Amino acid sequence: MSQVLQARTTRVLVMTIAAALAVLPAALPLRAQGAEPLPDVKTVAAEVRKRLMSDRELQSQYTFTERREEIQVSKLGKVTKGPVKTYEVYPSPEPGNTYKRLIAVDGVPLPSAELEKQDRVHRDDVLREAAKRQHESPTEREKRERREAKERAEREAMLDEIFQAYDIRLAGRDVVDGHPALIALLEPKPHYQPRTDAGELMTKVRARVWISDNEYQVIKGEGEAIDDVTYGWGIVGRLYKGSRAVFERRKVNGEVWLPSRQTFTANGRALLFRRFTVDSVTTFSDYKKFSVSTKEQAAPVQ
Numbered sequence: 001m002s003q004v005l006q007a008r009t010t011r012v013l014v015m016t017i018a019a020a021l022a023v024l025p026a027a028l029p030l031r032a033q034g035a036e037p038l039p040d041v042k043t044v045a046a047e048v049r050k051r052l053m054s055d056r057e058l059q060s061q062y063t064f065t066e067r068r069e070e071i072q073v074s075k076l077g078k079v080t081k082g083p084v085k086t087y088e089v090y091p092s093p094e095p096g097n098t099y100k101r102l103i104a105v106d107g108v109p110l111p112s113a114e115l116e117k118q119d120r121v122h123r124d125d126v127l128r129e130a131a132k133r134q135h136e137s138p139t140e141r142e143k144r145e146r147r148e149a150k151e152r153a154e155r156e157a158m159l160d161e162i163f164q165a166y167d168i169r170l171a172g173r174d175v176v177d178g179h180p181a182l183i184a185l186l187e188p189k190p191h192y193q194p195r196t197d198a199g200e201l202m203t204k205v206r207a208r209v210w211i212s213d214n215e216y217q218v219i220k221g222e223g224e225a226i227d228d229v230t231y232g233w234g235i236v237g238r239l240y241k242g243s244r245a246v247f248e249r250r251k252v253n254g255e256v257w258l259p260s261r262q263t264f265t266a267n268g269r270a271l272l273f274r275r276f277t278v279d280s281v282t283t284f285s286d287y288k289k290f291s292v293s294t295k296e297q298a299a300p301v302q
Helices: 003-016 041-051 055-059 112-134 138-165 197-202
Strands: 062-073 079-090 099-105 166-176 179-188 207-212 218-224 229-231 237-239 244-252 256-270 274-289
Touching (some): 041 179, 055 256, 079 274, 138 166, 138 197, 166 207, 179 218
Antiparallel strands (some): 062 079, 079 099, 179 207, 207 218, 218 244, 237 256, 244 256, 256 274
């Protein structure tokens, strides 16, 4: 399984849990006698969907620090755990121009010369893209806008499919980091015919989600694949049943819920014969609201 495969699988799993993942077979907390009754599940689902945006969209409004345990894959498909890399992430109003500035490897800061080199390369990329955009023809602009509209429609279709592919029920209440939460279970519907690639994955994933009781925001998801997940007809890679993920979000500046921690633990096979075990953790921290002019697309907030 390549880094790209891991990233794609994790991203879809995250969205699958109503912006998150899949369920652990742990006992569920039950509502205590006399406690407030659980609300209507259809009402909760509708409220969650109204507020649901991809975390990538939400993060595009903030600078933050991302610390990731890298997974390395050799040309022969051998999967090993790589270094821990820390990035400063700066969003961009232009799709694809988000700047992930590598600042440390295994906790050792990069020298200033390397940071300056990264900045120079990114700045050149931004200027080149800006020049290309400035001189694009009406036909090129129309083609770009159609592509961007298609990508937005595909994201929306994937989010909609969460509520089509699953039977959803509320199973109890809990408190997560001081926030009252509803616990929702998402069970794949038998014989459901997926409409998207993400929907295909949803048929192999159960979901357990913690939802803020008063804001209808996803706080946390825990998960486990209930069947093998294959890529490239199993030739490129296969994640075995039992692969697990956990996704956590926290409220930033009292205004928005954003990712805080993501873990991915999986067993599988790459390139037909290379078995692997992955245990990767990614954390997101130091969120700061990003303000930028149209000419300054990659500078930290001052």
